[in-house]
Amino acid sequence: MQQNRRDFLKWSSLFGGLALTPMQLSSNLLKTSPMVIKWAGCNVNCGTKCPIKVHTQDGIIKYVSTDNEGKDEFDTRQARACVRGRSSRYKVYNANRLKRPLKRVGKRGEGKFMPISWEQAFDEIALKMKETKDKYGNEAFFITYATGSYGSLLGNCYGSLSPFARLLSLYGGYLNYHNSYSTAQITNAMNYFYGGSPASDIATLRSAKLAIFFGANHVETRMGGGGIGYAYHKALEESNCKIIHIDPRYNDSCIGHCDEWIPIAPGTDAALIAALAYVMIKENLLDRKFLDTYTIGFSESTLPSDAPKNSSYESYVLGICDGIEKTPEWASKITKIPSRRIIQLAREIALTKPCFIEQGWGVQRHSNGEQNARAIATLACMIGSIGIEGGNTGCRTGTSIYYDLMTIPCKNPIKDSIPCFLYTDAIYRGKEMTDLSDGVRGTKQLKQNIKFIFNISGNCLTNQHSTIKEVNRILSDESLCECIVDINVTRTPSNNYADYILPDATTLEQEDFILPSAGYYSNRPYIIYCQKAIEPVGEAKPIYEMCIELAKRLGIEQEFSEGKTQKDWLKYLYEESMKKNPLLPNFEEMREKGLVKFNPVKPVVALEDFIKDPINHPLKTPSGKIEIYSNELAKMQKTWKLREGQQIVPIPVFESQREGILDPLKEKYPLQFYGYHYKGRTHSSFWEIPQIRETNPQEIWINPIDAQARGIKTGDIIQVRNDLGIIQGMAKVTPKIIPGCAVTPQGSWAKYENGIDMGTCVNSLASIVPTAISKGNGQHSILVEIAKV
Ligand code: SF4
Numbered sequence: 001m002q003q004n005r006r007d008f009l010k011w012s013s014l015f016g017g018l019a020l021t022p023m024q025l026s027s028n029l030l031k032t033s034p035m036v037i038k039w040a041g042c043n044v045n046c047g048t049k050c051p052i053k054v055h056t057q058d059g060i061i062k063y064v065s066t067d068n069e070g071k072d073e074f075d076t077r078q079a080r081a082c083v084r085g086r087s088s089r090y091k092v093y094n095a096n097r098l099k100r101p102l103k104r105v106g107k108r109g110e111g112k113f114m115p116i117s118w119e120q121a122f123d124e125i126a127l128k129m130k131e132t133k134d135k136y137g138n139e140a141f142f143i144t145y146a147t148g149s150y151g152s153l154l155g156n157c158y159g160s161l162s163p164f165a166r167l168l169s170l171y172g173g174y175l176n177y178h179n180s181y182s183t184a185q186i187t188n189a190m191n192y193f194y195g196g197s198p199a200s201d202i203a204t205l206r207s208a209k210l211a212i213f214f215g216a217n218h219v220e221t222r223m224g225g226g227g228i229g230y231a232y233h234k235a236l237e238e239s240n241c242k243i244i245h246i247d248p249r250y251n252d253s254c255i256g257h258c259d260e261w262i263p264i265a266p267g268t269d270a271a272l273i274a275a276l277a278y279v280m281i282k283e284n285l286l287d288r289k290f291l292d293t294y295t296i297g298f299s300e301s302t303l304p305s306d307a308p309k310n311s312s313y314e315s316y317v318l319g320i321c322d323g324i325e326k327t328p329e330w331a332s333k334i335t336k337i338p339s340r341r342i343i344q345l346a347r348e349i350a351l352t353k354p355c356f357i358e359q360g361w362g363v364q365r366h367s368n369g370e371q372n373a374r375a376i377a378t379l380a381c382m383i384g385s386i387g388i389e390g391g392n393t394g395c396r397t398g399t400s401i402y403y404d405l406m407t408i409p410c411k412n413p414i415k416d417s418i419p420c421f422l423y424t425d426a427i428y429r430g431k432e433m434t435d436l437s438d439g440v441r442g443t444k445q446l447k448q449n450i451k452f453i454f455n456i457s458g459n460c461l462t463n464q465h466s467t468i469k470e471v472n473r474i475l476s477d478e479s480l481c482e483c484i485v486d487i488n489v490t491r492t493p494s495n496n497y498a499d500y501i502l503p504d505a506t507t508l509e510q511e512d513f514i515l516p517s518a519g520y521y522s523n524r525p526y527i528i529y530c531q532k533a534i535e536p537v538g539e540a541k542p543i544y545e546m547c548i549e550l551a552k553r554l555g556i557e558q559e560f561s562e563g564k565t566q567k568d569w570l571k572y573l574y575e576e577s578m579k580k581n582p583l584l585p586n587f588e589e590m591r592e593k594g595l596v597k598f599n600p601v602k603p604v605v606a607l608e609d610f611i612k613d614p615i616n617h618p619l620k621t622p623s624g625k626i627e628i629y630s631n632e633l634a635k636m637q638k639t640w641k642l643r644e645g646q647q648i649v650p651i652p653v654f655e656s657q658r659e660g661i662l663d664p665l666k667e668k669y670p671l672q673f674y675g676y677h678y679k680g681r682t683h684s685s686f687w688e689i690p691q692i693r694e695t696n697p698q699e700i701w702i703n704p705i706d707a708q709a710r711g712i713k714t715g716d717i718i719q720v721r722n723d724l725g726i727i728q729g730m731a732k733v734t735p736k737i738i739p740g741c742a743v744t745p746q747g748s749w750a751k752y753e754n755g756i757d758m759g760t761c762v763n764s765l766a767s768i769v770p771t772a773i774s775k776g777n778g779q780h781s782i783l784v785e786i787a788k789v
Contacts, residue, residue, distance in 0.1 A: 033057050033058050034057070035055050035056070035057050035062065036055070036056045036057070036533075037053055037054070037055055037056075038053075038054045038056065038508075038530075038531040038532065038533040038594065039051055039052070039053060039054070039528060039529065039530065039531050039593075039594025039595050040052050040053075040054050040088070040506075040507045040508045040514075040528070040530040040531070040533055041151060041507055041514030041528040041530055042081055042084065042085035042088065042151065042224070042507075042514075043149050043150060043151030043152045043155065043507050043514055044084070044147070044148060044149075044150065044151065044682040044683075044685040044686070045147030045148070045150040045151075045182075045682060045683060045685070046084070046221060046222050046224070046227070046682040047150075047151075047222060047227070048222045048224040048226055048227030048228070048229075049151040049226070049514050049515065049516075049528070050066070050067070050079055050080065050081035050082065050085045050224035050225070050226050050227070051066070051067050051079055051081065051226075051514070051526070051528045051594075051595045052064050052065070052066055052081050052085050052086065052088055053065045053066060053067070054088070054089075054508050054533035054534075056533050056534055059534055059535060060534065061089045061092060061093070061508065061533060061534060063089065064081075064085075064086050064087075064088050064089050065086075066078075066079075066080045066081040066085070066086060066225075067079045067080055067081070067225065067226075067595065068080075069597070070597075073234075074203065074206075074231070074234045074235070074238065075523075075524065075600040076600075077225055077226075077230060077231075077234065077524065078225045078226075079224065079225050079226030079524075079526055079595075079597070080224060080225030080226070080230075081224055081225075082223040082224045082679070083679065083692070083695075084679075084680075084681070084682055084685075084686050084692065085224060087686065087689050087691065087692055088506070088507075088508060090689045090691060090692075091489065091490070091506060091686070091688070091689060092506055092508055092509070092534070092537060093537070094490060094688055094689065095688075095690075096490045096491045096688040097489060097490055097503075097537060097538075098488060098489060098490060098491060098501060098502075098503035098504070098538075098540065099503055099537055099538025099539060099540060100115040100116075100503060100538055100539050101115065101116050101117070101118055101120075101121035101500065101501065101502050101503065101539070102114065102115055102116065102498075102500065102501040103115075103116045103120075103121070103124070103499070103500055104498065104499045104500070107476065108475065108476050108478055108484075108497055108499065109472055109475060109476040109496060109497050110496075111496045113501065118539065118541075118549070121500055121502060122546075122549045122550055122552075122553055123553065124500070125483075125485055125500055125550060126550050126553035126554055127553075128452070128482075128483045129141075129171070129452065129550070129554065130554070132451050132452040132482065132483065133171070133172060135451075136448050136449075136451045137447070137448055138168075138171070138172040138173040138174060138413075138414060139173075139174075139175050139414060139416060139446070139447045139448035140175075140448045140449065140450060140451035140452055141168050141173075141174035141175065141450075141451075141452045141454075142174060142175045142177075142423065142426070142450045142452070142453050142454070143159060143162065143164055143165060143168070143174060143177075143453075143454045143455075143456065144177075144420075144423060144453055144454070144455045144456075144458050144460055144461055145158075145159065145177055145179075145180065145181060145420035145421075145423070145458065145460050146158065146455060146456050146457050146458020146459075146460055146461075147180075147182075147457070147458065147683070148456075148457030148458055148459065148488065148685055149456070149457035149504070149507075150457075151507075151514045151515055152507060152512050152513070152514060152515070152530075153405055153407065153408075153512055153513035153514075153515055153570065153573065154408060154512050154513075154542065154543075154544045154566055154569060154570065155457075155504070155505075155507065155510065155512050155542060155543055155544075156407065156515070157456035157457035157458060157487075157543075159176070159177060160176070160410050160412065161407045161408070161410075162456055162543070163408055163543055163544045163547040164454050164456055164487075164543065164547060165410045165412065166408050166409065166410040166547070166560065167547045167550060167551055167554075167556075167560055168412070168454075169410050169411055169412045169413065170551070170556045170559045170560055171554055171556060172413065173412050173413040173414035174412060174414060175414065175416055175417070175418065175426070175446075175448075175450065176412060176414065176415070176416065176417035176418075176442065177417060177418055177419065177420040177423065178417045178418075178419060178420070178441055179419045179420050179421065179774060179775070179776055180420065181420065181421065181460060181464060181776075181777050182361055183361055183364070184364075184419065184420075184421065184771070184774040184775070184776025184777060185364035185365065185366075185369030185370045185373060185771055185773070185774050185776045185778070186359070186361060186363075186364035186369070186370075186373040186395070186396070187774070188370060188773055188774035188776070189364065189369075189370040189371075189373040189374045189377075189773070189774070190373065190374075190377065190395060192374070192621070192627060192630040192632055192633055192773075193374050193377050193621075193626060193627055193628070193630070194377070194393065194395075194607075194619055194621065194626060194627075195619040195620030195621040196619070196620055197395050197396070197398070198393050198395060198398070198606040198607050199358075199392060199393055199395035199396055199397050199398030199606050200356070200391065200392045200393070200397060200398065200603070200604060200605050200606040201397065201398060201399065201400045201523055201603035201604045201605075202218075202228050202231045202232055202235055202397040202603075203231060203235055203400070203523045203603035204235075204356070204389055204390060204391075204392075204603045204604075204605055205232070205235035205236065205239055205241070205356050205390070206235045206238045206239045206390075207239065207354060207389040207390030208239055208241045208354050208355065208356035208390035208391070209239075209241050209242070209352050209353065209354060209355065209390065210241055210242050210244070210348065210349065210352040210354075210355045210356070211236070211239075211241055211242070211243050211244070211355070211356040211357075211358070212244050212246065212349065212355065212356070212357050212358070213243070213244070213245045213246065213247075213253070213358050213359075213360070214246050214247070214269055214357075214358070214359040214360065214363050214376050215246070215247050215248075215269075215359060215360040215361075215362040215363040216245070216247075216253065216358050216359060216360035216396070217247070217251040217252065217253045217360055217362075217676070217677060218231075218232045218253055218360075219232065219233070219251075219252045219253040219255070220251060220252045220253065220676075220677055220678055220679050221360075221677040223679065226524070226526065228397060229253075232253065233256070233257065236257045237257070239390075241356075241390075242259045242260075242352075243257050243258045243259050243260075244258070244259060244260045244261075244262060244345075245258050245260070245261050245262070246262045246264050246269070246272070247261065247262075247263070247264065247362075248263060248264055248265065248266045248672075248674075248737065248738045248741050248743070249263075249676060249701070249736060249737050249738075249743055250263075250735075250736035250737075251676070252679075262337055262341065262345070263336065263337075263738035264335050264336065264337055264738070265334065265335055265336045265661050265672065265738060265740060265741065266366065266661070266672045266674055266741055266780060266781075267366040267367070267368055267369075267372065267656070267660050267661060267672075267780065267781055268331075268334045268335040268336075268654065268660075268661055269335075269359075269363050269372040269375060269376060270368065270371045270372050270374075270375035270652055270653065270654035270655070271326070271330075271331045271334040271335050271654035272331055272335045272337060272342065273375035273376060273378060273379050273652070273654075274316070274317050274326035274331060274375070274653070274654055275326050275327060275328045275330065275331030275332075275335075275339075275342050275346075276342065276345060276346040276349065276379060276382075277313070277314075277317045277326070277378070277379075277382060278317050278318070278325065278326045278327055278328065278331075278346075279328060279342070279343050279346035279347070280346050280350050280382055280383075281314060281317060281318065283346075283347070283350075285346065285347065285350035285351070286350070286382050286383075287382065287383055287384030289384070290381065290383075290384030290386075291381060291382065291384075293614065294381070294386075294610070294611065294614060294625055294626050295381050295625055295626040295627070295628050296623050296625050296626070296627055296628065296629055297311075297312055297313060297627060297628040297629020297630075297650070297651060298312060298313050298314055298378070298381070298382075298628045298629075299312050299313075299314045300312045300314065300315060303629055304623070304629065304631050306631070307629055307631070307634065307650070311629065311650065311651065312629060312651070313378065313628050313629065313651045313652070316651055316653055326654075327339075328340075328342035328343050328346075334654065334656075334661055334662070336738060336739075336740070349379070349383055350382075350383050353383070353385055353388075353390075353391075354385050354388050354389065354390030354391040355383055355385045355390075355391060356385070356390060356391060356392045357376065357379055357380045357383075357385065357391075357392050357393075357394045358392050358394065358395070358396065358397055359372075359373065359376045359394060359395070359396065360396060361396060362674070362676065362780060363376065365674075365776075365777065365778060365779055365780040366657075366660070366771075366778050366780045366781045367657040367658040367659060367660060367767075367769075367771060367778035367781040368654075368655050368656065368657045368660060368771075368778075368781075369771055369774075369776065369778055369780075370771060370772070370773045370774060371649070371652050371653060371654065371655055372652075374628075374652035375652040375654070376394040377393060377394035377395065377626075377652075378394075378628050378652055379394060380392060380393050380394035381626055381628065386606065386607050386611060387605065387606070387607045387608050387610065387611025387612070388605065388608075388611070389605055391605075392606060393606045393607060395606070398604060398606065399604070400523040400601050400602065400603050400604040401523070401525055401601045401604075402516070403516040403525045403527060403581060403583075403584070403598065404515075404516065404577065404580075405513055405515055405516065405527070405573060405574060405577045406573045406574075406576045406577045407515075407573070408569060408573065414442075415441075415442035415443065416440065416441075416442045416443040416446060416447065417440065417441040417442045418430075418433065418438070418439075418440055418441075418446070419438070419439045419440075419770065419774065419775035419776065420460075421465075421466075421770050421775060421776055421777045422438055422439075422770060422775055423450065424465065424470075424471055424474050424475075424768065425438065426446065426449060426450045427449060427450045427474055427475075427480050427481045428449065428474055428477075428480050429449070430446045430448060430449035430450055431445070431446055431447065431448065431449055432445075432446075433445065433446045434446075434641075436639060436640050436641050437640070437641040438775060439770075439774065439775035449480070450481055451481055451482050451483070452481070452482065452483045452484075452485075453481055453483070453484045453485070454485050454487070455484065455485070455486045455487070455494060455495070455498065456486075456487045456488075456504075456543065457487065457488055457489075457504065458488075458494060459492045459493065459494045459683070459684040459685075459747075459749075460494070461475070461484075461486070461494035461495075461497060462475065462493050462494045462496070462497060462750070463492065463493045463494055463684050463747075463749060463750055463761060463763065464683060464684055464747070464763060465763060465768070465777075466763050466766035466767055466768045466777060466779055467724050467725070467763075467764075467766065467767060467768040468725070468750050468757070468761065468763055468764045469724070469725055469752075469755075469764065470724075470768055471768070472497070475497040476497070483499050483500075484497055484498045484499050484500075485498060485499065485500045485501075485502065486498035486500070486501045486502070487501075487502045487504050487543055487546065488501070488502075488503075488504055489503065489504045489505070489506050489540065490688050491688075492684070492688075492749065493749050493750050493751070493759075493761075502546055503538065503539060503540040503541070504540060504541075504542070504543055505536040505540045505541055505542045506536075506540075507530045508530070508532075508533045508534060509532065509533070509534055509535065509536040509537065509540065509542075510530065510532055510536070510542040510566065511529070511530060511531065511532045511566065511567055511570060511591075512529075512530045512542075512566075512570065513527065513528065513529055513530070513570060513573075513574070514527070514528035514529075514530060523600050523601050523602070523603045523604075524597065524598070524600050525597075525598045525601075526595060526596060526597040526598065527584070527590065527595075527596050528594065528595055529590050529591050529593070529594050529595075530594075531591070531594050542566060544566045544569070545566070547560060548560065548561050570587075571587045574587050574590065575587060583598060584596075607619075628651060628652070629650050629651050630650045630651075631650070633648055633649070633650040633773070634650040636648050636773070637649065637650065640772075642772055643769060643770075643772075645657060645658060646658075646771075646772040647772065648772050648773055657771075657772070657778075657781070658767060658769055658778065658781055659672075659767065659781040659782055659783045660781055663783060665783050666783055668783075668785070669722050669783035669784050669785050670740070670783075670785065671706065671740060671741060671742050671783070671784050671785065671786060672740060672741040672742075672781075672782070672783060672784075673720060673741070673742050673743065673744075673762070673765065673782040673783070673784040674741075674743055674746075674762065674779070674780035674781075674782060675743065675744055675745060675746025675747070675762035675763070675779070675780075676743050676744075676745060676746060677745070677746065677747075678696060678745040679696055680692050680693065680695070680696025680698075680745065681696075681745065681747045681748075682747075683746070683747045684747040684748070684749060685747075687747065687748060687749045696745075697730065698729055698730070698744065698745060698748050698760045699729065699730050699731070699732035699744065699745075700718060700720060700729045700730065700731055700732065700742055700743070700744045700760065700786075701732050701734050701736065701737045701742060701743045701744070702718075702731055702732070702733055702734075702737065702742045702786060703733075703734070703735060703737050703738065703739040703740070703741070703742075704733050704734075704735060705739045706739055706740065706742065706786070707731065707733040710786060710787060710788065711788055712731050712733060712786070712788050713731070713733060714731060714732050714733045714734075715730060715731065716730070716731045716788050716789075717729070717730060717731075717788070717789045718730070718731045718786055718787065718788050718789060719756070719786070719787055719789055720742065720744075720765065720784045720785075720786050721765075721784060721785055721786075721787075722765050722782065722783060722784045722785070724764070724765050724766070724767065725755075725756075725757060725764040725765050726755070726756045726757065726764075727744075727756070727757040727758075727759075727760050727761060727762070727764050727765060728756055728757065728758050728760065728789065729744060729760035731788075742784070742786060744760055744762055746762050746763070747761075748760045748761045748762070749761065750763070750764055762779075762782070763779060765782050765784060766779040766782055767779075767781070767782070
């Protein structure tokens with residue numbers, strides 16, 4: 001699948017890469033061409049969207065540096081790119097870089113391709129599009145969920161934001177998706193709870209006295225200077241507040257500032273919250289005034305009139321509805337947190353104001369993820385630390401201001417939509433999928449199976465999906481999805497399953513905007529204009545140009561382009577955005593400067609207006625209040641068709657669903673297992689860069705207690721297995737992971753040899769079964785056994 005070193009050297013010398021012959025080297029030494037500096041940006045889905053400075057000479061990237069304007073202070077901080085963004089040069093000149101259009105030869109999935117011309121690629125793809133439309137209708141087209149170039153304006157890969165979405169919309173439409181692989185469970189859960197996901201800016205942490213983070217690891221996930229990781233550090237330095245991280249893993253956000261790490265068994269957060277509530281109820285520590293004024297369903301007195309008796313959260317905690325009191329001792333057996341610490345923690349949280357409560361997105365990525373997310377938000381309500389400076393709603397921290405740029409217009413005439421995680425289901429049983437059984441939206445039942453896929457800058461086609469072997473089986477069957485077109489800058493495990501691979505240009509090789517970040521840069525917005533540092537390597541081209549060529553062949557060129565070039569669109573979209581935001585400099589100034597930073601704004605305190613005046617600022621929930629008991633979920637409980645073992649409960653109870661801590665499958669597979677974000681990759685992006693792989697080795701963490709029981713030492717090659725597959729990798733024995741659990745960084749590229757994933761991709765072991773409410777990816781609920789090879 002990957003090109004070998006000899007190929008790399010050949011390509012590099014052909015296209016001005018890193019490898020130079022001695023003669024080239026000596027002539028280069030004599031050159032005196034000036035170094036040219038252009039701005040570009042990191043557009044992967046860590047979300048921070050850091051600017052990078054690209055230093056070129058004679059059209060070749062010599063090195064990449066970063067923003068160095070401003071002081072190292074909170075409100076004037078530099079948006080410094082992390083090691084991933086700074087490795088962009090290696091992304092451009094890479095052995096896996098795609099340089100020519102490729103067409104599959106041999107069976108799908110074998111990974112055999114031959115180079116073809118752009119003309120042939122466009123002609124054949126357009127013909128297959130026409131055939132698909134004629135035979136199956138437009139509902140058979142699908143653009144997969146993908147985020148590899150999520151940060152770009154015209155180079156965007158994401159659903160309706162991509163030029164491909166505009167192309168397909170003008171061609172008659174395509175099947176939509178909703179949700180994301182990052183946030184499906186928490187977003188849906190918070191919609192039922194708050195009517196959205198209100199969250200305070202991380203900068204408000206400066207006013208907190210206590211901060212509790214549930215599975216939140218900003219420092220490794222978003223470590224650039226413009227993002228939350230750095231803002232988290234600075235805010236904590238300034239506030240000097242006490243920090244507690246509740247996480248199965250001692251993550252890097254705990255280093256330096258954390259006062260305490262409380263290890264918790266994965267997926268058991270709702271049990272901990274129930275026990276904290278128990279202590280607060282028994283010791284009269286609840287903020288009853290807050291609960292009675294702003295929420296419904298905590299106590300019997302605030303339940304909706306049509307809710308059954310004893311269905312409140314308080315009744316659940318006290319065991320009135322099920323006969324089980326949710327005592328600290330009860331929770332201790334589930335969470336593995338000592339009951340004494342649970343009691344202390346309840347008192348500490350209830351008596352320290354303001355208390356900043358935040359959850360990351362790992363907590364919700366479980367088979368019971370929606371309940372965990374709602375339970376943590378309930379904790380924030382129990383102490384009334386919402387709507388005040390230094391408090392938070394329990395959601396992931398938010399942004400203070402949006403400097404949105406208008407994206408390319410796209411109006412899909414088809415409204416049918418699937419949860420993105422169910423795309424493989426829609427390939428083989430799409431016409432069976434309904435609103436009540438599969439969370440389909442816009443229609444009661446799908447009209448067509450997926451027959452034609454565009455996968456743009458994405459690795460969710462296989463690698464970031466679940467049960468990779470099963471996905472590979474579905475995609476390999478050419479009678480199901482009949483055409484797969486993959487667009488990327490690099491070879492990936494996903495484009496192994498493509499029929500055509502089209503080489504995309506990076507942000508260093510085209511003019512484009514990096515979209516202003518939403519929710520990551522805290523209160524200091526900036527916008528980046530990529531100034532095109534070099535010509536695209538090989539025959540790579542921007543996806544807008546690919547779309548124009550396809551539009552020509554489909555007879556919709558004028559409608560698609562409106563006669564505009566990429567630069568024309570950038571100017572038009574920017575100037576339209578300027579009408580809404582007078583602070584934006586004019587287009588030519590923006591283009592000339594490349595990076596424009598704006599003055600800091602007042603950090604947002606979530607739900608401030610609602611707390612001050614709930615009558616005139618109601619929430620977007622049916623009651624206008626915070627819904628600890630959700631009537632909508634109560635209705636779904638009665639009408640939705642769920643998978644075996646699943647349930648929907650209107651209050652955030654602890655439930656151990658598929659592969660949870662109480663699953664009987666634990667007899668066979670006694671260890672919990674999941675993938676975490678680490679410094680070496682953003683999801684699966686940057687795996688292709690060997691220098692990054694070398695400095696951030698793919699290890700499988702296992703606690704010394706579990707390692708000793710299995711005779712495993714650090715450095716041993718081990719296999720992790722369950723009924724879905726086997727992955728192999730290197731052990732790291734460390735007390736930084738709770739006993740009974742093992743972890744490995746997510747996003748590693750799967751590589752199967754004799755049925756074993758030697759690439760150590762955690763998703764080879766993750767179930768393809770979606771969660772009950774959102775139909776999202778509960779990929780952190782995995783039970784396994786581990787053995788030395
Ligand atoms: S923090 Fe994110 S956006 Fe910034 S350089 Fe690193 S990976 Fe890229």
